[in-house]
Amino acid sequence: MQRMTRAAAGWITLGLAAMAPAQVWAQGPPATPVYADAARSERVLQRRMVTGELRAVKRSEVAVEEAGIVAELNVREGERVVKGDLILRIDSTRLELALDEVTSELAEARARLEEAKVEAAYWARESEVLIEANRRGASTDKEQREARYEANLSAARRDSADRAIERIEDREALLKLRLRDAEVRAPFDGVIVSRATEVGAWVEEGMSVVVLLGTTQHEAWLDVPQGLLPAVSVLTRSSPVQTEDVESTIPVRVDATGGTYSAGSLRIVPQASRATRQFVLVGVVDAPQSSLIAGGSVTAFVPTGMVGESLTLSKDAVLRGASGPYAMVVREGPGGSFIAMPSSVTVLFETEDRVAVAPGAIAAGDLIVTEGAERLFPGAAIEVLQKPEAGSAPRSATGQREDD
Numbered sequence: 001m002q003r004m005t006r007a008a009a010g011w012i013t014l015g016l017a018a019m020a021p022a023q024v025w026a027q028g029p030p031a032t033p034v035y036a037d038a039a040r041s042e043r044v045l046q047r048r049m050v051t052g053e054l055r056a057v058k059r060s061e062v063a064v065e066e067a068g069i070v071a072e073l074n075v076r077e078g079e080r081v082v083k084g085d086l087i088l089r090i091d092s093t094r095l096e097l098a099l100d101e102v103t104s105e106l107a108e109a110r111a112r113l114e115e116a117k118v119e120a121a122y123w124a125r126e127s128e129v130l131i132e133a134n135r136r137g138a139s140t141d142k143e144q145r146e147a148r149y150e151a152n153l154s155a156a157r158r159d160s161a162d163r164a165i166e167r168i169e170d171r172e173a174l175l176k177l178r179l180r181d182a183e184v185r186a187p188f189d190g191v192i193v194s195r196a197t198e199v200g201a202w203v204e205e206g207m208s209v210v211v212l213l214g215t216t217q218h219e220a221w222l223d224v225p226q227g228l229l230p231a232v233s234v235l236t237r238s239s240p241v242q243t244e245d246v247e248s249t250i251p252v253r254v255d256a257t258g259g260t261y262s263a264g265s266l267r268i269v270p271q272a273s274r275a276t277r278q279f280v281l282v283g284v285v286d287a288p289q290s291s292l293i294a295g296g297s298v299t300a301f302v303p304t305g306m307v308g309e310s311l312t313l314s315k316d317a318v319l320r321g322a323s324g325p326y327a328m329v330v331r332e333g334p335g336g337s338f339i340a341m342p343s344s345v346t347v348l349f350e351t352e353d354r355v356a357v358a359p360g361a362i363a364a365g366d367l368i369v370t371e372g373a374e375r376l377f378p379g380a381a382i383e384v385l386q387k388p389e390a391g392s393a394p395r396s397a398t399g400q401r402e403d404d
Contacts, residue, residue, distance in 0.1 A: 034340070038368070052298050055218065056215070120155045123151035222283070224302055261287035345362065369382070
């Protein structure tokens with residue numbers, strides 16, 4: 001009887017051990033807390049997607065002003081420089097020798113000028129003395145004329161020496177300028193894109209040695225169909241009908257990173273392409289410059305001038321995967337729970353904070369995950385939280401505090 005009791009106890013223990021994993025599997029992982037926002041059907045200003053490219057506001061083919069042999073080249077492609085940084089230096093040995101020679105000439109000319117000044121002052125005084133002596137009958141007219149002649153001659157030599165110094169100083173200033181021009185410095189902050197010379201090569205005056213792209217500001221150059229000119233013109237500063245309630249910026253998405261930023265200070269290049277009948281709209285992109293690259297493609301959404309009904313989602317709800325944009329939709333799960341299911345979306349256009357999508361699996365009123373979607377997988381259990389007020393903890397959609 002005791003053996004049977006022990007056997008029965010063993011079978012019971014094995015049965016409980018076998019049931020435990022099944023119970024844990026049935027419970028599943030805990031629900032992931034997320035925030036969500038409802039899809040809305042609303043009347044919005046319709047927009048049209050256009051494409052273009054990024055361009056650096058500042059781009060320069062930096063040239064040399066002095067011909068000669070390249071003695072020093074301090075930059076390579078891709079390196080950043082700050083305004084005033086030394087890029088290249090021309091061998092200036094001959095210029096330095098010429099400046100030394102001119103400096104010596106200038107010193108001699110200044111000595112001659114001092115000598116001419118002393119001589120001119122002597123004869124001017126001597127002439128005055130002889131004039132006074134002639135009034136008293138103590139000197140002859142000939143002596144007076146000779147003194148006046150020497151005074152005029154010494155004054156002329158003094159003025160000539162003074163003008164000679166001016167000419168030498170001009171030569172000195174030119175040589176100093178040429179010595180400064182032998183150094184090529186960065187005209188603004190930027191990145192070296194390409195080089196056209198190397199150390200030891202001969203460069204001619206005016207030759208481009210590097211291409212420098214500015215890094216402080218970029219513009220989006222967008223190709224816009226000519227039919228949208230009236231609607232787009234309202235956004236520009238030069239528009240006579242622009243008012244305070246009209247947006248003066250447009251959303252621009254950088255295709256390389258997927259980031260969306262505002263482009264302002266809009267202006268129109270009034271020249272349409274004959275082939276495409278498109279004009280160019282230019283706007284300054286307000287974005288961290290590290291996320292922009294000149295020549296990269298961008299997508300923008302310009303107004304069409306018409307207002308219509310559109311299904312919109314929060315901009316934070318749209319994710320981008322390998323197969324295109326999608327959103328995580330809140331659906332009912334088993335036992336009254338909630339799960340997140342991915343749904344592909346077709347983006348029609350973007351506004352400042354929302355995205356208009358084509359009708360599909362998502363309907364107005366559906367809750368779309370806006371925060372926490374990146375860590376979800378299809379069918380993941382979720383707990384939808386409400387945005388907390390200042391100083392309070394988040395609450396779930398059922399009204400329970402997250403820390404309850």
